[in-house]
Amino acid sequence: MGTIKSDNIQARTDSTGVQIKAYKETIQTLTSNSGAVAIDISQGNVGTLTLTENVTVFNFTNVPTSGLANFTLKITQHASSAKTVAISCSVNGASAANAKTAGAGGFTMTTTASRDDIVTFLFFDAATPQISAIQDLA
Numbered sequence: 692m693g694t695i696k697s698d699n700i701q702a703r704t705d706s707t708g709v710q711i712k713a714y715k716e717t718i719q720t721l722t723s724n725s726g727a728v729a730i731d732i733s734q735g736n737v738g739t740l741t742l743t744e745n746v747t748v749f750n751f752t753n754v755p756t757s758g759l760a761n762f763t764l765k766i767t768q769h770a771s772s773a774k775t776v777a778i779s780c781s782v783n784g785a786s787a788a789n790a791k792t793a794g795a796g797g798f799t800m801t802t803t804a805s806r807d808d809i810v811t812f813l814f815f816d817a818a819t820p821q822i823s824a825i826q827d828l829a
Contacts, residue, residue: 717734719731719737726744729750731752731753732754733753738765739766740765743774745777748781748787749780752784754782757816758816761811763812764809766807766809767807768806771804773804775800790821807829810824
């Protein structure tokens with residue numbers, strides 16, 4: 692039993708594991724280039740993206756190849772003209788595939804100007820991500 696403490700995390704260990712008391716996550720500010728968004732999970736598990744163009748693919752790198760990894764993305768719709776977001780994802784250089792969604796229903800970005808959608812990507816053993824979304828936040 693002991694205590695783990697650093698500038699970013701406070702935790703306590705006991706016979707049941709690690710109990711986290713307080714932490715904060717690094718937020719990446721992302722952009723798109725020719726419809727592609729590059730996301731390096733080793734730089735943090737949270738990101739923000741303000742749409743300036745239609746997004747056609749998310750390219751994830753440094754996703755752990757065993758176990759569970761996640762990435763939470765806040766996407767803000769363009770202020771004046773609605774942009775689209777595809778859920779095609781490439782993981783660690785593999786060919787892009789559509790992320791898995793509830794009921795295979797897909798994902799449609801909120802079209803209202805300046806509104807936010809929060810999308811969480813779950814990666815099991817670096818496979819095609821499963822996503823969930825909270826949408827149309829004002």
